[in-house]
Amino acid sequence: MSENTIRAIEATGNGLTELAVTTKSAPAAPGPGEVTVDMMIVTINPADLLMLEGRYGVRPPAPFVPGSEGVGRISAAGPDVTLRPGDIVMPMPGNTWTEQVTLPARHVVPLPANVDLDQAAMLKANPATALVMLEDIVPLQAGDWVILNAANSAVGQNVVKVGAALGLRIACVVRREGAAQALRALGAEVVIVDDGTGPAPCLPDGAKARLALDAIGGAATERLAAAVADRGTVVNYGLLSGESPRLSAHDLVFRGLTLRGFWLASWFATAGPARIKQVYAQLVAWLGEGRIGAKVDAHYPIERAAEAVAHAAREGRDGKVLITTRFHTGPA
Numbered sequence: 001m002s003e004n005t006i007r008a009i010e011a012t013g014n015g016l017t018e019l020a021v022t023t024k025s026a027p028a029a030p031g032p033g034e035v036t037v038d039m040m041i042v043t044i045n046p047a048d049l050l051m052l053e054g055r056y057g058v059r060p061p062a063p064f065v066p067g068s069e070g071v072g073r074i075s076a077a078g079p080d081v082t083l084r085p086g087d088i089v090m091p092m093p094g095n096t097w098t099e100q101v102t103l104p105a106r107h108v109v110p111l112p113a114n115v116d117l118d119q120a121a122m123l124k125a126n127p128a129t130a131l132v133m134l135e136d137i138v139p140l141q142a143g144d145w146v147i148l149n150a151a152n153s154a155v156g157q158n159v160v161k162v163g164a165a166l167g168l169r170i171a172c173v174v175r176r177e178g179a180a181q182a183l184r185a186l187g188a189e190v191v192i193v194d195d196g197t198g199p200a201p202c203l204p205d206g207a208k209a210r211l212a213l214d215a216i217g218g219a220a221t222e223r224l225a226a227a228v229a230d231r232g233t234v235v236n237y238g239l240l241s242g243e244s245p246r247l248s249a250h251d252l253v254f255r256g257l258t259l260r261g262f263w264l265a266s267w268f269a270t271a272g273p274a275r276i277k278q279v280y281a282q283l284v285a286w287l288g289e290g291r292i293g294a295k296v297d298a299h300y301p302i303e304r305a306a307e308a309v310a311h312a313a314r315e316g317r318d319g320k321v322l323i324t325t326r327f328h329t330g331p332a
């Protein structure tokens with residue numbers, strides 16, 4: 001690999017196996033207000049898999065560089081930039097599955113030098129989704145119940161941790177016992193295994209949730225809604241079943257439930273710079289205190305990207321699958 005070339009992962013068609021690790025020219029040196037970031041670790045999220053399959057909310061034409069998250073180190077900074085080479089940063093724009101990017105310095109979040117790099121690589125999407133869904137959708141007070149499904153996901157683990165930081169009571173629904181054990185070990189107060197066949201999950205002592213967070217869709221949405229108080233809110237933010245969320249007319253009309261969607265990309269477009277800055281400042285602080293984060297199942301070097309994607313698409317993982325580049329010099 002010459003100094004003037006980098007590797008990137010490219011989606012070459014519509015499908016999880018339509019991938020190539022290509023060699024490209026390195027990005028241009030940073031101009032005024034810009035930085036070049038050597039990406040060290042990038043994340044594979046369900047949204048990336050949907051995008052590879054052409055099933056996401058946005059569908060860039062192939063070939064394109066996928067990826068929405070990652071962490072890197074500044075290797076060069078343009079004039080008038082206060083960030084310095086060596087600083088650890090999280091780029092906010094997408095197309096992260098590459099070894100190097102040059103971008104405006106205002107589009108990176110600076111991170112402490114001693115940050116946990118795995119957790120930093122996973123900071124942008126899932127912890128923010130957890131925090132924003134708990135703070136910006138319905139007004140919740142300490143002691144209120146929130147119920148969520150697919151709770152062993154990275155979003156779910158962060159909902160448990162952010163919920164604890166906010167004083168909320170979190171009820172977790174998962175589809176298998178192994179996932180339940182992992183969440184109990186994390187300190188989750190209530191964990192319910194629901195394979196979709198028995199009675200719908202319910203909270204202890206007849207309590208009802210003010211908010212339900214549904215990442216599955218289909219019948220799972222309705223099962224979650226059974227634990228929500230009348231006039232409560234069900235938020236669908238993922239389609240892990242591949243089906244649209246479903247609520248009965250009884251829930252919508254007679255119980256007055258609200259069903260709404262959440263997409264972090266829309267939140268970025270509408271929340272305003274002050275709120276976005278506040279959310280990431282809070283998350284960086286909590287990350288430093290070890291109060292948020294999610295498990296990692298495996299690391300793969302960039303040249304094994306196809307194996308990494310296949311692993312990320314498997315059921316029953318014990319955490320995220322991360323891809324490391326030649327700039328990641330730590331243990332992996």
Ligand SMILES: NC(=O)c1ccc[n+]([C@@H]2O[C@H](COP(=O)([O-])OP(=O)(O)OC[C@H]3O[C@@H](n4cnc5c(N)ncnc54)[C@H](OP(=O)(O)O)[C@@H]3O)[C@@H](O)[C@H]2O)c1
Pocket residue numbers: 045046047125126129150151152153154155156175176179215216237238239240241262263264265314315316317319320
């Ligand atoms: N709307 C937004 O802005 C936004 C932002 C971030 C994430 N998301 C969505 O949030 C969801 C979780 O993302 P993540 O990155 O946290 O996931 P993740 O860590 O990769 O984990 C995926 C989880 O989904 C579970 N799962 C998969 N298919 C399922 C099904 N049909 N029924 C029940 N559980 C199922 C898996 O359970 P097993 O362990 O049992 O396989 C696993 O716990 C995804 O749908 C993602 O697209 C949305």
